[in-house]
């Protein structure tokens with residue numbers, strides 16, 4: 001029996017611009033006009049009721065399937081009191097931990113640069129292994145909190161991609177674009193908050209059990225936090241900007257953009273590159289100099 005192609009069940013939300021965003025499981029979020037959305041809604045998920053141009057756009061973005069039974073429904077934002085308290089508590093903890101971390105820089109000297117790692121006099125395989133372990137464990141915690149706050153934790157295996165060579169992981173959470181502002185903001189910022197809280201815990205534990213290994217953890221976590229603000233590319237900081245403007249394609253240049261938006265986009269890009277230069281200068285450059293000096 002020939003299987004009929006069907007459109008995936010989708011969810012939508014009106015953006016600040018007046019257009020709508022639609023999302024579906026495994027599909028690319030699409031920004032569409034109210035007229036386009038009306039056509040989709042009227043079609044009742046049946047392809048026969050849609051025009052060819054509409055079908056082409058949907059097909060290219062992954063909204064058409066043959067096995068509709070296998071498709072899971074994207075998670076809804078949860079309006080319960082439990083989730084409201086959970087989101088506010090995690091944000092509060094994040095702000096307090098960041099204040100504590102910044103305060104600890106001057107008091108406990110926990111901002112560990114590449115040069116500070118070299119001065120530990122432990123450069124070698126042992127330190128390299130601790131850096132990899134710290135990078136993998138902290139990226140896992142970061143992504144788990146994205147999964148919790150994007151309500152995807154039950155689908156950890158399907159939604160998480162591990163990049164062992166880069167010692168990083170990523171999760172897909174485009175479905176949050178149909179959520180309201182605060183839950184969406186928390187789904188994106190929950191990872192950075194996890195890094196900050198992890199850092200605070202490490203600072204406190206180090207007071208009782210001092211070890212050079214904590215210096216590795218501090219360096220990895222500060223680098224990870226700064227890494228999220230490379231605004232020239234897709235990272236948590238860039239998605240937070242998109243959330244703030246309620247525009248998932250904020251990075252895309254449009255002829256209708258106002259001068260204010262153009263300047264802001266350029267400023268953020270420049271800031272992102274400055275962050276990259278700072279990261280390279282603080283953590284990578286000292287190691288290059290060290291290896292160059294030790295070789296020659």
Ligand SMILES: [Zn+2]
Nearest residue numbers: 142191192236
């Ligand atoms: Zn993240």
